[in-house]
Amino acid sequence: MEPLPGMDDSRPRRPYWVYQAGSEPDPRFSLANERTLLSWIRTSTGFAAGGGGLLLVRDLVGQELSLFLSISAFSLSLTIIVGAVARWAVTERALRLDRALPSPTMAFLVGFAVLGGGLLGVAYNLLFR
Numbered sequence: 544m545e546p547l548p549g550m551d552d553s554r555p556r557r558p559y560w561v562y563q564a565g566s567e568p569d570p571r572f573s574l575a576n577e578r579t580l581l582s583w584i585r586t587s588t589g590f591a592a593g594g595g596g597l598l599l600v601r602d603l604v605g606q607e608l609s610l611f612l613s614i615s616a617f618s619l620s621l622t623i624i625v626g627a628v629a630r631w632a633v634t635e636r637a638l639r640l641d642r643a644l645p646s647p648t649m650a651f652l653v654g655f656a657v658l659g660g661g662l663l664g665v666a667y668n669l670l671f672r
Contacts, residue, residue: 561632565639576634583627586653590620608667612660619656623649 556562594616601609626649633645 558632561636561639564636565641568638572638573635576631576638579634580627580631583623583630583649587620587623587627590616590623594620612663615656615660619653623653626652 594613597604597609597613597616601613604612630645630649637644
């Protein structure tokens with residue numbers, strides 16, 4: 544099959560440490576890995592939007608609490624982005640080397656963060672409303 548115009552198969556893909564390892568896996572697995580990365584990016588965008596929203600309603604929530612929650616949401620968003628890209632690379636490399644896939648540590652992190660935020664919201668409503 545002839546490559547499309549502008550597509551150069553001779554150029555190595557980046558990151559090199561991922562794509563130069565092992566052999567090419569089934570494209571379905573690589574595409575599933577990419578969809579997972581995009582899902583994590585979508586989740587990160589939601590936390591960043593929530594952090595921005597908290598800054599907009601700081602008069603309703605309180606300056607200090609709003610700032611704390613907003614910084615927490617933005618920090619979690621950045622952590623998710625970095626972790627998602629790292630997980631994509633490690634998973635892609637594992638697929639290429641026919642090794643076991645990494646454990647889902649990001650899911651636990653986000654789950655505990657959401658649980659903590661929910662508990663904080665319930666405590667805030669019970670104590671200050």
